[in-house]
Amino acid sequence: MNWIDHALKHEANRRRLLIAGAGLAAGAAAAVYAPYTLGQAEAQQTSYANPVVWQDFADVEVIRVGSDFYMTASTMHYSPGAPVLHSRDLVNWEFIGHSVPKLDFGAKYDLNGGRGYVRGIWASTIAHRPSENRFYWLGQIDFARSYMYTAANPAGPWTRHADLPRAYYDAGMLVDTDNTMYVAYGNTQISVAQLSADGKTEVRNQQVFSTPSNIGTLEGSRFYKINGNYYIFLTRPANGQYILKSSSPWGPYTLRQVLLDMPGPIPGGGVPHQGGLVSTPNGAWYYMAFVDAYPGGRMPALAPITWTADGWPQVTTVNGAWGQTYPFPNLTPHPVPPLTGADTFTAATLAAKWEWNHNPDDTKWTTGNGLRLQTATVTNDLYSARNTLTHRIQGPSSTATVELDLASMRDGDRTGLAMLRDASAWIGVRRDNGVLRAVMRDGLTMDSNWNTTGTGTERATADLCDTRIWLRAKADIRPGSGRQAQFSYSTDGATFVPLGPNFTLNSNWTFFMGYRFAVFNHATQALGGAVTVKRFEVATP
Template sequence: MRSYISSLLVAGLMSGLGAVTSARVPLDIRQEAAFSNPVLFQDLPDIDVFRVGSVYYYSTSTFAFSPGAPVLKSYDLVNWTPVTHSVPDVADFGKEYKLNGDNDRAYVKGVWASSMRYRKSNDKFYWMGCIQSTGKTFLYTAPGNGAADNGGENDNWEWTLEGTIDECFYDNGIFFDDDDTMYVTWGNRQLRVTQLSDDGLSVVRTETIYDSGDDLYLEGAHLYKTRGYYWVCPTKVASGQYILRSTKPFGTYDVREFWDNLSGPLSNAGYAHQGGMVDTPEGDWHYLAFMDAYPAGRIPVLAPITWSEDDWPSIVLDANGGWGVSYPMPVKTNKTVPGVERLDDFSASTLHPEWEWNHSPDLEYFELGSDGLILKTASVVGDLFNARNTLTHRITGPRSVATWHLNISGLTQGDRAGAAIFRDESAYIGVHKDTNGTKIVFVNEINMNQQWQTVSRGTVAATGPSIDAHEIWLRIEADVTPAFGLFPVREAHFYYSLDGENWRQLGTFVLHNRWQWFTGFRFAVFNFATAKLGGQISVKSFKNALA
């Protein structure tokens, strides 16, 4: 993924988007005969997808959110659930990932497009990514716990940083050959294949396999082997894919356009692109790509692949020659995964992997237990963008409702706590505790510029009553339906309740449709100090529901 988007994106945008689970009450997803795109209406971009036995794994990017590089699993390529993060803490990448102030933070840096694979010879999962801001490639591994002999299942994820390579394997794709040799394909415009040492930390050989020149920007390549060929599949930024094949990993490669500018299954969204190919146990192949679909973010869409007589792949198109809205289910199975509608009371010993902190958290200032999630003020700051220990959750589209139950009895003077819509332009509903009491507020105009510096710390746009109550319920209804080319865009509505039953709206916020921050809007819960440390809130529960 590149740091700026070429004119190809502009055309594309206008074309039409391993933890304890006892704390959640999930709804299992039951299988149907066909599926509809998107397969999961969440911001899950820069896809790498692969299969171990009968389990599919999906790795995605997270930038400065922590833990980073989430992994989802599926039994049918359509229904997905998060299971772990390959990067336990983005603090590994440098001090700016700990939110040290306006000029020392890592927004839009961190985990970009990366890759993950399983290595049968040593029963380990590998994750590799070039970390923006470091110029280095980081390698993490996790024991497979017998995944190859257990149908692909791994119920205990323990990721370890193995080391770094002093070179940026940009938008890489790792691959283990039949003889267990480890390769990685990477680069933009100049696509390269590198052979690595057995431990993955030293370069043995690198060759440029294709130079697309100035007129064609290719990146995000992944490497596969099937039908007697090595395949390298890079994205044509924002609009399609190319496919390269050779009988040897270093080439020579033949090159073809895979697809370009396909009309998509979503209106007011970009073209399907990037992502990866994956096979079923029966030998059928599918492609999992994403669509730029702001304000939701970049969301995954799936299509089957067919092969020509001379062994070149093509996407199965719909009757109009586009990426289909619906296709037959890729895999028939009776196995299920939890759905996205969940109630979390935070009583488990660890956070579920659906949660990610804004930057690295300070572990001293939060805890989980029978009282829920305790968020102690972890920093004395002037705005939400610098507040440590803000916890975020992806918004499920096209519309969803998030409800928090908070105990605010532990707040101290100067504390700000509440629930937010979080991105480069943010807003929140919450409480401000000051010398004159505790007041319910709606705050907007919390804004960054495109250098990701805070330019507005927020304006109290509406106030509710002053309260003495120890508990408050906060709710955000968010519409993240794709909105490229539309104005006005989509809205989020903010509510509060003092009993969990009767609700009053306090504010409305417009969700813009710009791509430059890359990640989509998220829900967030926070508690920060403006005067001194010592205050705390308890997040008693969080409910995520489709609207």
């Protein structure tokens, strides 16, 4: 049997089963994956390219359970939060769920009397506890306190397990070989907490390290026990990585530099850093970092790790840099559906690739026969409008096309496809006095406190004579391209007409999240209108 036949047979068998992570009990509850089309099979992979995921997944942590790998990432104000991705080979990744089903941390996350922009899910941590066959996710919210969610299956459902009174900043969780749970956390001053046996309270807390002033800031803890030694993996944002080593979780710890100012694999991007370490079943080690590549965001990149004789990790470089390519891990390549593609919203729930801008009003949307978005907010400010649905852009260049049924729009309604960030633009449709017009609008801006400073300027319009429209936004984040978005529309789904000027994407890092394609529908006069998203597709050249 050749490799492709073997891979397809393995894939078909796997997708008949319910996934729960290798090492979990046979038949344990898990997610049912959609069938994988045979025509999507890939040739045998002998190498891989960085970034391994060309989408915005920041502050990543990767864990292995048996022969399955799981990854979590920051999502800030997007809901559901803390995505969980799955892989069998560390290179091919797919969404399976979210650890935080709803940002249930206050009304501002509902866009109700406030906003949660650049708050919410920061660097968090995921772990598996073999004694329970259970997954734990821990995150600090608003610098105030930490929340623990657990699940029997990483695909969910996840439920809140405990609200811990201490705020574990940039936490990394360790389940020790004796089943004790520890959390490493902090900024510059690094501490370790021991949790109770049930993980609901703290039983001990101790500062274990103070960062030397000549290094500056260390944060983004990841906590490991490897060959009897304890390691705390720390980032020096945004250009370095360090590691602490001790024979005890409580120290004393010795510090060593892992990398500093190492050239990264993305042209025009930053230094790979943060993230964490993970081993394969055969004992090989890898470092999954992220690379700042704004305006797209922070992209996961993977490099092999070797260990010195005295137990320190070293990044395998290519000509002194983080490699743009490396040999494929000594694992069977496991093709998965791409993170791009089309969605016609025929399922009863949204696919895990979708995240709302803040929590949605669940009374104002339905899916199954297209995605019906009723107006949920009366506002002239897109940043204040609820039920804006987002999809990460695919680097280095991608195009989103959305097909909309406008028949149920009402006067004053605004719907469309946005390039969404703290500086935004959109193409869409406005209805006024019973007339539909295609519109391109830019100049939607926020200040450094994420308050709206501009609701936009209409730059171009076009008459419409039908209630069906296709909207398109192309985002190019390559350096030298001008890093611009282009907007166009179609009335037949085939011929697209440019509308408005190109929009220069904001490359500033301070919003943290990269640009997203966003579908919205809000009212400016009164609620009651609706649109139906018939199809949404993200494609690459």
